[in-house]
Amino acid sequence: MAYERKFVTVGGARIEYFVGGSGAPMVWLHGTEGNLGWLPLHEELARDFTVYVPTHPGFAGSERPPWLETFLDLSRFYLWILQELRLPKAILAGHFIGGWLAAEMAVMSPSTVARLFLIDAAGVRPREGEITDIFLHGSEGTRRLSFVDAKQVADYDLLFGTKSTPEAREAHIINREAVTRYCWKPYMHDPSLPPLLERLRDVPTMLIWGREDRIVPMECGELYRKAIPGAQLQVIDRCGHFPHLEKPAEFWRAASAFLLPNHRRD
Amino acid sequence: MFIMRFTERPYVAYTEDDVRNSFRSSVRLTFSNTHFDPKLGADLYNQYLDEYEFSEEVGFDGLMLNEHHNTPTCMGATMNLEAAILARMTKKPKIVLLGNPLPIFENPIRLAEELAEIDMISRGRLVSGFVRGTGIESWATNTNPVHNRERFEEAHDLIIKTWTTPGPFRWEGKHYQFRVVNPFETPLQKPHPPIWIPGVGSPETLEWCARHHYPYIYLETDPQVTVSMTDLYAKAAAECGYEPGPQNFGYLWRIHVQDTDEKAIEVGKGFLTGNAGIGRVPLPGDFMAPAGYNSREGSKRLLEQYKHALRPDPLYGGVDSAGWDAVVESNRIVVGSPKTVVKKIRQGLEVFRPGILGVWSNDGTIGHKDTMRCLQLMKDEVLPAIREMGKELGLPGPFEQAP
Numbered sequence: 207m208a209y210e211r212k213f214v215t216v217g218g219a220r221i222e223y224f225v226g227g228s229g230a231p232m233v234w235l236h237g238t239e240g241n242l243g244w245l246p247l248h249e250e251l252a253r254d255f256t257v258y259v260p261t262h263p264g265f266a267g268s269e270r271p272p273w274l275e276t277f278l279d280l281s282r283f284y285l286w287i288l289q290e291l292r293l294p295k296a297i298l299a300g301h302f303i304g305g306w307l308a309a310e311m312a313v314m315s316p317s318t319v320a321r322l323f324l325i326d327a328a329g330v331r332p333r334e335g336e337i338t339d340i341f342l343h344g345s346e347g348t349r350r351l352s353f354v355d356a357k358q359v360a361d362y363d364l365l366f367g368t369k370s371t372p373e374a375r376e377a378h379i380i381n382r383e384a385v386t387r388y389c390w391k392p393y394m395h396d397p398s399l400p401p402l403l404e405r406l407r408d409v410p411t412m413l414i415w416g417r418e419d420r421i422v423p424m425e426c427g428e429l430y431r432k433a434i435p436g437a438q439l440q441v442i443d444r445c446g447h448f449p450h451l452e453k454p455a456e457f458w459r460a461a462s463a464f465l466l467p468n469h470r471r472d
Numbered sequence: 473m474f475i476m477r478f479t480e481r482p483y484v485a486y487t488e489d490d491v492r493n494s495f496r497s498s499v500r501l502t503f504s505n506t507h508f509d510p511k512l513g514a515d516l517y518n519q520y521l522d523e524y525e526f527s528e529e530v531g532f533d534g535l536m537l538n539e540h541h542n543t544p545t546c547m548g549a550t551m552n553l554e555a556a557i558l559a560r561m562t563k564k565p566k567i568v569l570l571g572n573p574l575p576i577f578e579n580p581i582r583l584a585e586e587l588a589e590i591d592m593i594s595r596g597r598l599v600s601g602f603v604r605g606t607g608i609e610s611w612a613t614n615t616n617p618v619h620n621r622e623r624f625e626e627a628h629d630l631i632i633k634t635w636t637t638p639g640p641f642r643w644e645g646k647h648y649q650f651r652v653v654n655p656f657e658t659p660l661q662k663p664h665p666p667i668w669i670p671g672v673g674s675p676e677t678l679e680w681c682a683r684h685h686y687p688y689i690y691l692e693t694d695p696q697v698t699v700s701m702t703d704l705y706a707k708a709a710a711e712c713g714y715e716p717g718p719q720n721f722g723y724l725w726r727i728h729v730q731d732t733d734e735k736a737i738e739v740g741k742g743f744l745t746g747n748a749g750i751g752r753v754p755l756p757g758d759f760m761a762p763a764g765y766n767s768r769e770g771s772k773r774l775l776e777q778y779k780h781a782l783r784p785d786p787l788y789g790g791v792d793s794a795g796w797d798a799v800v801e802s803n804r805i806v807v808g809s810p811k812t813v814v815k816k817i818r819q820g821l822e823v824f825r826p827g828i829l830g831v832w833s834n835d836g837t838i839g840h841k842d843t844m845r846c847l848q849l850m851k852d853e854v855l856p857a858i859r860e861m862g863k864e865l866g867l868p869g870p871f872e873q874a875p
Contacts, residue, residue, distance in 0.1 A: 341758070341762060341763070342495075342502075342611075343496075344496065344756060344758050345758075347496070376768075379763065379768065380768070382763035382764075383618060383763045383764040383768075385763070386616065386617060386618050386762065386763040386764045387616065387618045387764060390614075390616040390617070390618075391614050391616060
């Protein structure tokens with residue numbers, strides 16, 4: 207399917223995004239790995255939606271306005287990006303920090319969000335476990351913790367393969383720096399987010415979690431579910447932090463039931 | 473020439489296996505403090521203070537301290553406390569703090585107050601160095617590494633203003649905000665205690681120092697790289713309209729003396745377990761330099777500088793005898809009898825031309841007894857010879873000639 211790489215200038219910063227497909231708008235918000243481009247996942251979604259895959263400001267591909275320092279700055283700025291993309295109401299989907307970002311935007315502006323689709327999302331501090339410190343574990347340690355079985359992951363090399371070109375290595379450094387800037391402290395959560403989630407009572411919300419996520423424990427999925435009125439939580443067995451990559455079939459079953467309630471996919 | 477003495481005040485009662493079994497096999501940051509025995513710690517702190525006290529008698533112009541966190545390699549986790557004790561215990565030498573890691577302080581005003589007290593108690597003997605800290609310091613204090621340099625510069629500006637501008641005044645910065653800056657006690661030295669900056673040659677810091685006329689102290693950097701970094705400082709200084717001299721530069725060097733070369737070579741080997749720790753297990757790179765700690769441009773320039781480095785490096789060189797021989801041979805660590813050491817130091821001074829010499833006399837597994845003997849030999853034979861050399865080679869320190 208055809209997709210395009212485009213740019214939009216927001217508040218003086220040039221923001222990269224990929225767009226393709228047709229139908230209701232959906233914005234896919236990437237995780238800490240940065241924007242890996244138009245993936246099979248987006249291709250699949252583009253059969254039913256106009257899919258936007260922006261690169262977060264400060265990650266490799268998009269500029270960061272010099273004032274943008276915190277995760278809240280990022281969330282507020284993203285609502286402006288949606289405005290410039292002329293998306294008054296879109297499905298927000300995101301993984302890990304992308305999910306957190308979607309949740310922040312939703313509580314700031316619920317009317318902007320048609321549906322909320324969060325996958326192993328950061329943002330809420332667990333009460334019993336901890337969100338694993340990916341900085342402390344380093345890239346390699348985090349990679350080991352991310353999957354139940356890396357052999358299940360078709361896109362493994364794309365995500366964690368040896369960064370072969372100087373550009374890919376540079377992008378990796380830029381992305382790590384961006385995550386550090388936004389998520390260092392408080393680490394991967396916003397203390398004021400949980401009480402605000404109640405505001406999403408009119409936003410249909412689904413949470414998908416890998417049961418054996420060793421980065422963001424499933425407890426966080428439960429906390430999100432309890433905090434957002436009417437939210438559903440779908441847990442995938444034998445699956446780690448990346449359900450859409452590690453268990454794509456199960457992921458799609460759950461995703462379609464939520465995103466395409468009115469028709470069965472062939 | 474200004475000659476100061478330094479040790480990292482190490483704690484060495486642990487094994488290589490302890491390090492290897494720690495999280496990511498790191499001797500810093502995650503190496504569990506269950507390996508620390510406070511009874512031994514009490515002895516060591518007092519012993520290190522005794523050594524510094526004796527260093528005054530040896531004739532050092534300065535007693536240099538540093539600070540690190542979450543590590544057995546340096547027990548000076550709150551350097552200003554040791555400095556305050558030395559301020560009262562000693563009479564003549566400068567107390568040289570290299571340095572307080574500015575970015576990790578949430579309240580630089582408090583730091584300005586502590587330093588002012590040290591300056592007064594010592595009756596104006598404080599040299600207040602500032603550093604960015606290694607990445608470990610950012611980790612240990614949960615300070616975002618991407619703001620390290622911004623916080624360093626802003627905290628510096630705030631402290632200098634606190635020391636030099638009549639209070640109360642207001643500070644509304646990016647990282648620090650204070651509405652009533654007015655610490656009642658101000659430093660004895662006017663306009664403020666001298667500022668020196670130690671480092672391993674980060675180009676941005678060198679240029680910043682040159683702009684501020686602050687002496688830059690090379691922390692036992694590679695000889696070839698040191699020369700090219702000095703050129704970088706000189707270029708930035710020229711843009712500010714002055715030519716730096718030896719008074720603008722210092723060199724910290726591991727120098728250990730014993731009665732004979734053989735003994736010194738044997739004992740001096742203890743240096744290898746100094747800031748690398750027992751076992752010399754390499755630290756995870758992202759512990760020392762987490763993402764964003766160095767600017768991408770700065771990292772590239774630093775790599776470019778170090779392309780010309782001459783090996784072997786004492787931090788990375790081998791632990792086997794061949795590795796140690798190479799380190800000794802290349803003078804990256806100076807060990808020997810007084811006569812040998814004086815000869816070797818001269819070779820370095822001719823190349824680096826520093827006005828400040830930091831004598832890192834002992835570290836790692838070099839024990840107290842050997843250290844005291846080393847200091848005695850420095851008193852009798854080495855320091856007088858270095859002073860003569862300083863005169864002969866025209867190496868004024870920053871108290872003889874303004875940097």
